């Protein structure tokens with residue numbers, strides 16, 4: 528057993544301590560002044576450990592985590608780009624950190640300037656008129672944007688528009704947000720090129736349609752080249768276009784959703800604008816609208832003004848890059864994704880072969896080692912084996928269009944050497960799968976935990992120490 532496999536309670540030795548306090552000279556706050564009902568009947572079962580035990584334990588725990596600061600993290604659909612440290616430095620300036628949301632407005636001109644500057648920057652980048660910064664995640668932005676669409680139709684007395692069109696390739700949060708907003712979901716199919724099928728869309732457009740939700744490039748990393756025609760058709764039918772800006776990274780500085788015909792959109796600041804992805808938060812999903820929707824922008828979907836620290840980090844990032852450089856990110860992300868795709872497509876099945884944007888999808892291995900009664904290596908096996916080689920796994924089994932999806936997104940922050948290292952490992956794994964898939968079936972072999980029951984771990988996490996438990 529490795530030292531760090533133990534819980535801190537298991538390191539405990541009776542009487543061991545990491546500090547000493549002088550004996551108390553006064554008993555004025557002694558326990559006898561507390562009502563009996565609030566007093567402990569026995570001492571708390573805290574671990575008794577030395578300072579060194581504590582330092583080693585938590586340092587080792589921190590190093591068991593995988594992050595973009597420790598290695599390559601090609602998690603498709605998540606844009607795990609490096610978060611420059613200058614963002615953190617600026618966000619920790621005392622003048623920003625000490626702000627309170629209830630301060631009088633005249634005392635906060637700096638914060639106001641950050642919001643106004645971000646509004647101007649995002650409007651220039653996206654072609655929208657104005658943004659609200661209240662939504663605290665991408666999915667929260669989707670819900671806010673759909674509420675704006677709903678309010679717009681209601682304000683015009685157009686009450687029949689309760690259905691929203693969502694492509695079959697959409698991210699799961701799109702139909703989920705629409706359902707939470709009380710809209711009925713109508714699915715539009717993808718064509719053989721992996722794009723929204725305009726012929727399938729046309730018959731869906733009637734006077735019950737509130738709009739369409741799309742992301743571009745879509746979840747296969749492909750640019751929806753018919754977007755102008757789609758916008759025309761949806762607008763002619765009286766609907767609005769919602770842009771899921773989670774995939775905005777490759778387009779920044781190149782194409783603007785407003786110019787493509789979108790009316791409402793969100794951005795995931797934790798993707799395109801290099802703010803930390805926190806396990807569920809704090810995030811930020813600002814929502815932008817075109818001029819005719821500005822009167823509906825000020826919906827109250829969160830307390831105060833959203834996650835100011837996150838917005839500030841994103842603003843620092845945009846200013847650091849400047850107008851000239853912000854557009855380089857998407858070009859480099861696109862180049863990196865196509866480089867990996869082309870370097871591996873002889874060993875991994877490529878269901879859609881066109882040039883991708885910032886990410887692409889394989890559909891499992893060409894030669895998975897199956898046959899003659901042998902079970903082949905699956906996408907899960909490839910992902911688990913990557914952990915043994917020190918890489919974070921790509922997104923797997925998403926999008927749902929294929930059975931063995933592996934979705935790879937390198938981002939622009941990785942060097943060619945890093946991409947080459949990853950390609951080499953992916954080729955090694957494909958070789959292992961063809962020769963002896965059992966190596967992959969048992970992977971990972973080098974990590975503290977191998978293959979937990981992910982559903983059980985998410986639904987029924989054990990978050991506190993249970994004496995005698997072997998977890």
Ligand SMILES: Cc1ncc(COP(=O)(O)O)c(C=O)c1O
Pocket residue numbers: 604605664665666667698700701742746771773774795810812
């Ligand atoms: C295409 C797409 N839309 C929406 C979302 C939801 O964003 P968030 O995780 O910030 O709620 C994601 C997240 O991965 C995404 O990839």
